[in-house]
Amino acid sequence: MSTVQRVAVLVAIVLLWTTVRGTSAPPAAAQGPNRLVVGIGSIPNTPDPHLDSTANALPAYATLFEKLVATDGKGGFRGVLARSWRPVDPTTWEFVLHSGVRFHNGMSLTADDVKFTIERILDPATRSPWLGRISAIERVEVTGPLTFRIVTRGPFAPLLQGLTVVDILPAAYFQERGPAGFAAAPVGTGPFVFGEWHRQDRMVVRANPGYWRGRPRLDEVVFRAIPEDSTRVAGLETGELDVGVLVPPEQVDRLKARGLQLGTVNLGQGMVVNLRSNVPGPLQQRKVRQALNYAVDKEAILQSILRGYGRILDGQVVGPDAFGHNANLKPYPYDLPRARRLLAEAGLGGGFEVTFHGTIGRYTKDKEIEELVIGQLAEIGVRARLEIVEGGVYIQRHIARTLGPLWIWAWQYFPAMDADLPLNFFTCAGVGNFFCSRDFDELFAQSRREMDASRRRALLQRVALLVREEAPVIFLVQTPGIYAAQSRVKGFAWRPDYLMDLHRVEVGPR
């Protein structure tokens, strides 16, 4: 017995030791009426906002940091830290900052902070994933305490779009603490100040009493990283979470029945099946690509798998919430005879075999959508073999052009909400390019040089028309962002750009 006893004692000691460690952390779902606990798939990998571009990190960063500009939800921009801006010439933009904005450490925001921030992202040593969005910037010139100019290499119309991901950091504070010191105690200008960050667990932020646009009503926000959908839903049911995002569509009724408020938003990402048409094969023929579009029943995806949440893409990769959306376009109708006819005209009446790369858990209901699409393609004789690619290498293989000929993809256009972002990858020279059309390239390049907003919009709409006809992808759906909140939560909403406006949210008594 003695050996067994000894093992048991040892195990008990270890348990006690680790339990002491465990209880030292404060409970996350506390009793304070002004604390909001948000359940989300993951939290930022680091508190440093320049180093993580995953969608789930965006709302957490937005509580601490602010950008120069943000989208206004109507296809235009509103100033955040920037009070005004104007193009001086085709390669130079002049910005004026708001006065009286203070960082959490009390220092005032100046143009030097902006220059430091942009240069940090542009420095390859920083390894910022946002580099590609603003790599057209050549330099930043400080012209006064609150004024500066951004100079681009050549005319670059979507500059403001790029700036919607750039969180402004305090130059002096950062240089004093260094990257690691900054990540341990990050400082921004946002409505909340940094509290705690526990890897893969939770991030806590507290109200910033000196916020330049007024103190938020909440005292504290806790972001909880809960990767498993069923667990997040359970947390909403037990009341451990005040808000949960990316609720699976089939759980909506259950949560409603428990008295939770349910909301849904069409996220700024278009889910499609990319078709590799720049290599020899059946997909080189436009008729084949169109046939695939006619063969997929988008309505079935929307109604059956997404239970009516989300929106069918109308022959373009962005929704009406994006700048450059073309309202005159219609979705490809579900029309099997026409699909078969087009295939026959392309000399492929017997169909063909093709590899279809898919994912599990990368996008909302991705596996089911993949299986459904493959089942439908089989109806016109296109035998697609599904191969699941593991999450970590999906983007990598996309860039390396080793996916496909068919592969599932969601073209994200948040937070800039501009068609320019995804369409950039449809050019012959685009990263991971899979489609090549001279007409497209010419029109798109023109749009990037066009500094006048309404003319640029018209050009992007012409590009959208061309893309619909060329069908470089099978257009599927704009995916839904379903979220739930306890009835005591007032004023919460999730936005198409993936951000949450927490400034005015209140939590009533439990």
Add this chain to the structure above:
Amino acid sequence: MAGYVARRLLDAALGVLGVTTIAFLAIRLSGDPVALLVTEYATPEDIARVRRTLGLDQPLWVQYARFLADALRGNFGESLRFIKPAAPLVYSALPATVQLAAAALLVALAVALPLGMVAGVRRGSAIDGAAIVLATLGQSMPYFWLGILLIMVFAVRLQWLPAFGSESWRHLILPALTLAMTPMARIARIVRSGMVEVLTQDYIRTAHAKGLRASAVVVRHALPNLAIPLVTLLALDFGTLLGGAVVTETIFAWPGVGRLVVQAIQSRDYPVVQAVVFYLATAVVLINLTLDVIYARLDPRVRYG
């Protein structure tokens, strides 16, 4: 004896070196980590720049030499995902997993020892049947499945326990139960069959003949004989527990090393994978070594070969 231990230590060091080398090669052959550091919006020049700053443009043997030199100093590089040194990252995630695994083992022992003993003594009885059913349930329920079920019953329906998190001992119960099922089944099996075997031995008959009470015979004489296989099993189950922790930690949002390492494998965060592999290999080799030395002392029949 000293020579034996020294030789085993050398073997152990070689083993750890071998495993870390295999991990180094495997991870580099499995794909390019750079793509993970950049969004799909990066240009080829961006990618090349990142590759240079990480030293990934160097020949493989240069990378390996650098890796070994650093690893000897306990430096596995910076996690590509968390932008922090990998070794402390792994080290800080360990207590949560050790806590979970220890609790699971304790639960497993508490249920399986008595159950297995009674089942072994009363072979063919209702309790024996219950033990077999438990062992089967434990072996045929995937962790994710049991975990979700427990959450639905005890957190959502009955509201007795929290559904996720790691803040207090109450948060520990459901994940520990989930993780305990498999070792519980295995321990119950071993105790049962060990009991069946022991009870046929002559000395047990002698003890019975001396008029000792049945329970005393079992506890005093039969149980000690199960110690060695049980300890061996527990050492082996260390690995099983960590494997189960991968899924259990994901379900219960438990910030442990299982979740850390699976995500590191999936995202090609190789400094973290290497650090985990190194620590794990070291721990296991040391456990094996200790066990072997203990056996050698306990049992003169074990050769020092």
Add this chain to the structure above:
Amino acid sequence: MASAVLWPVAIRRAARRRRGHVVAAAAAGFLAVTAAAALLAPWIVPHPPTRQQIARRLTPPAWAGGGWEHLLGTDQLGRDIASRILYGTRVSLGVALVAVTLAGATGTALGVVAGYYGGGIERLLTRLADVQLAFPLTLLVITLIALLGPGLGNVIAAMALGGWATYFRMARAQVLSLREAEYVLAARCLGIPDARIAFRHVLPNALSPLVVLASFSVAQVIILESALSFLGLGVQPPIPTWGAMLADSRDYLAIAWWLAAFPGLALMLTVLAINLLGDWLRDLLDPRLVV
């Protein structure tokens, strides 16, 4: 010298053994039916397992109001669950059998070589096996699949690669204990070649615990496949496996219990049958064996 006092014990034991035979026969019968169903799946399933009828998605089982068209109901894409379970039997059992056979054969062969010849080869292989055993099988398989990519063949390969060490260890231990046995010494004196002695004379006597071990790992591998499906690394959809069906069902637990219940039941019954058979085999071949 069996005294009269011990007679009742012997009778009881014989009775128990007979009951063991009955249970084992039942388990074997169940497995035989399952295997037959797996082999005959293409001819006996009521519907093609991948045919989607989206309008009929989440139809409950016949007795729960679903109608006899789909006896066990349909899944989230309107596929017939009974058909998918039958096909899943094929894949799940097939993967497990092939993986365990591969792992067992490799591990045993290496174990016999190491145990019989000893020396540097033995030390190297033993260290390798020790270290590999240190790694959780789940983790090892995940790593291997991350390297090889998911897919039926790779899942089998990864499980075989991850599983050989246990067999190696046991085969080596068995051979070590038999190496000095009198009949082996006798064979050596007769000048029979070593390889022949090792594989023709030693191995057959060392086989029974390995067979028992293999019977238990079949269940373990079936479960592991489901964990892989949960992590998105398993056999490729739309090929149905029990594990993948269980993993897919977890979002629907609260609204469509039959998605999880039937594959779960199939899994549990099969594991139960395999375990009972394994127990019986062990009792028959080597009652002292601890698995």
